[in-house]
Amino acid sequence: MKSYQGVCLHTMVGSLAGTDSMFQKDGTVGTESHFGVGEHGEIYQWVDTKYTADANYLGSGHVISIETADYGGSFGRWNTRGDNVPYWNAKQIAAIVKIIVWACKTHDIPIRMMANSRDRGIGYHAMGVPGNELPSKYKGTRYQWSKYAGKVCPGRKRISQVPGIVKLAQTGSTTPATSSEGILGMSKYSGGKHYAGQQKLTYNKWEHVHLNSQGDVSILTCNGHPFMAQTGITVEGLKPGESIQFRYIISSYKKGTKTKITDRYPKQEFVGTSGGTYMAPTQIGGKGKGGGGRSNRLRLLVWTNSRTAKITSIHPKSMKG
Ligand SMILES: [Zn+2]
Incomplete structure (x- = not known):
């Protein structure tokens, strides 16, 4: 590497196994990134961070790259166009937070969100893509991260998660992960209760997701x-083409x-497939303050256009710091 400007997040449009075999094909002279993260949080390292990987085109000598799985398995098969x-x-x-914390500590990179591909910190591929976020005057410089114009990698949904990931990495840097409970410096892990009851959804109306038969x-x-919260949900009766949306809210x-x-x-948003749909x-977040006898609670709303x-x-x- 010529320098350590930052860490760049990518998406594979594929699985870890598929990307692995592609990267291995030509040894280390073909295409590869430094790291890969699978669907279940597996971490692969293809290239030592002493050396350049080539996921960031002209910026490859300055940027540590992380590819991430996004297709098949629990991600389903989505339209890649x-x-x-x-x-x-x-x-x-x-897993991404773990890599960021390690890379930033090892190579003296500030853990903060990059404002653009000329900044230091944590960024994502589209920042350095001509016709996307890269101003044309930087074409041909080390700040151009793709040969091809218009690349959206890692996609708007993942891009919206990057600031939260940076926030988690900032917490993790002072309290390194020591066990699965202590990961990211988040000490309180709640496995939650599995609830197999039924909640009929109302057409075209936002409503709370119920966590148990008492309606909590x-x-x-x-x-x-x-x-950090993740809610595993199985939905039945959602027809192909119909969609269901979720949004977390903070209620005082x-x-x-x-x-x-x-x-x-x-x-x-999730789209229906034939049979039951798992989503x-x-x-990740950290909004709300509480106080005044009020408590801020994380809740999940659901909306669907299915009848x-x-x-x-x-x-x-969920996990909490
Ligand atoms: Zn990319």
Whole structure:
């Protein structure tokens, strides 16, 4: 490497196994990135960070690259034309944070969000792509990260997760992971309860996802602490082409007063397939403050344009700093 400007996130449009065999094909002279993260959070390293990998075109001598799986398995088969890359799941986020913390510590890179491909810190591929985020005056310089114009890698959904990942890495850098409970400096892990009851969904209306037969809706009390939440959900009756959306919200709760929504996270959309559809909307964050006897609770809303969809199982998991 000529320098260590930062760490760049990519998406594979494929699985870890498929990308691995492609990268291995020509030894280290072909195409490869430094790291790869699989669907279940597996970490591969293809190239020692002393040496250049070539995922970032003219920036490859300055940027450590991480490729991430996005296709098949729990990601399903999605239309790879356009900007449809699904969100990173919680295990991938934990693995990416681990690599970032290690790389930044080892190579003295600041753990912060890059403003653009000329900045130092953590960035993503599209920042250095002509016709996307790279101004044309930087074409042909080390800040051009792709030969091809218009590349959206790692996709708008994953790009929306990058600031949260950087925040987690900042926490993790001071409290390194020592065990699965202590990962990212998040000490409180809640496996949640698996609930196999049924919740019939209302057509075209946002409503709370129920976590048990009592109708409880709060996943965790966050009060401004960093958190990571993933909710495994099985939906039946969602026909191909119909969609379902989820969004995590923060509700300010105090017994005897009106509950207010204080923050809304971005919507996450899933499309129906034949048979039951399994999805796992994931969120990292740290909004809300609590205080004044109020507590800020993370909840999950659901919306669908299906008249037949119902949730048949739900399994919330969360971690808190
Ligand atoms: Zn890329």
